[in-house]
Amino acid sequence: METRPRLEIRNLIRRFDGRAVVDDVSLSVMPGQVTCLLGPSGCGKSTTLRMIAGVEMQDEGSIWVDGKLICDTHFRIPPERRSIGLMFQDFALFPHLSVADNVAFGLSGSRDEKRARVEEMLKRVDLHRFLDAWPHNLSGGEQQRVALARALAPRPRIMLMDEPFSGLDNRLRDDIRDETLAVLKEEDAAVLLVTHEPEEAMRMADEIALMRNGKVVQRGSPYHIYNAPADRQAVAFFSDINVIRGKVQGALTDTPFGQFLAPGVADGQEVEIVIRPQHLKIDFDRNGQGPLPTPQDGTPARGVVERARFMGNESLVEFRMDHDGSILKATVPNVFLPRPGKPLWLTIRRDRCFVFPARRG
Structure with missing residues (x-):
């Protein structure tokens, strides 16, 4: 060879x-x-x-x-x-x-x-x-x-x-x-x-x-x-992304979706938790008092639909999050077009998140 x-x-x-x-x-x-x-x-x-x-x-x-x-x-x-x-x-x-x-x-x-x-x-x-x-x-x-x-x-x-x-x-x-x-x-x-x-x-x-x-x-x-x-x-470069910012304390950072590990990052430093829209999940079974999330999916957080668009083989839904007013995007297979203003609970795939030190400037 x-x-x-x-x-x-x-x-x-x-x-x-x-x-x-x-x-x-x-x-x-x-x-x-x-x-x-x-x-x-x-x-x-x-x-x-x-x-x-x-x-x-x-x-x-x-x-x-x-x-x-x-x-x-x-x-x-x-x-x-x-x-x-x-x-x-x-x-x-x-x-x-x-x-x-x-x-x-x-x-x-x-x-x-x-x-x-x-x-x-x-x-x-x-x-x-x-x-x-x-x-x-x-x-x-x-x-x-x-x-x-x-x-x-x-x-x-x-x-x-x-x-x-x-x-x-x-x-x-x-x-x-x-x-x-x-x-x-x-x-x-x-x-x-x-x-x-x-x-x-x-x-x-x-x-x-x-x-x-x-x-x-x-x-x-x-x-x-x-x-x-x-x-x-x-x-x-490969896909749309969502970015959630947090500050590290004891190698952990708090987010509305629970705590994330940030090994090797100094206390007080900000990190960016990056997740692709296909890994932001809509919890259709939860209305605020539903079943407990799995450890993999972390803590649910609530957002309000800003707009939804059908993209051919999936739908793209944009949410304004309750905790800080930021916009997060989720993709859902097939047709899912909730009306603007509808609140929904979201979870994220922890194993599909990437944690990086926050960019300056």
Whole structure:
């Protein structure tokens, strides 16, 4: 089993006008692994990709492929010799070349060898019937598959993908993502995918590197990133959040939903208890004198409905809480649209709450 990373970047830094847009980024990608650089626009994702591709030079750090240095601040292998495939949002197909000639672009070998590889790749993406078609006669999804075939035709060891699916409509996107992922896995390439969409990262990645302000703030499997977030911003990047503030005393903080542990936080310091709307539960059996809550659900607290909206497969209900007038949001499966002004009791899933020191400012 392969134990050496196919791609490794060490302490990459890129500055513009004295500001580090990529700030000491390190990561590795194994053969056959899909790693996603996930983060908001402007966080340094695409700049990192351009440095790996060789179209942007780093100010510090190094890039390695299969254990061999390909670029640092003194030594640089040119982009065309790095065995790296590229896919971008706009597909970048040549409009004056047929589908077959687009896929053949960049291939070496005899004419027959190139033709055989083109046919193999177009069959793999189910577009063999469009060998002689022009790109403008294809749909967006078909153009994306041609771009994938072209990128994989030279058998790159590494595939870099920069928001490759964002130009597709929502209905088509999921199918194209799944088809692309299957082909990439077959080729055993190391894949580095850039996206700002958490759903795309969760769907495609074996590992997510969450970026913010030029830094990787957390790395791990999609499950780990979602269920053990590093901070409040990491929780909020994947979903809406509710935030309950409290002050610590004896490693505990009091809230309307009972006490929460805050280990390692000094007495007197404020903490933020973060919970996703799907884990704020409405207690339909309680009207103030109902059954006692379970330890997992903590103490019920009352809120008054501000508004309710049906979102397609769930309903979003906003409550103004009695204890401090704050607004908390809950999602409920299917249709649940209580009238504004209706009081309801709420509980929270303690095992689904995250406790962080309060942000200053």
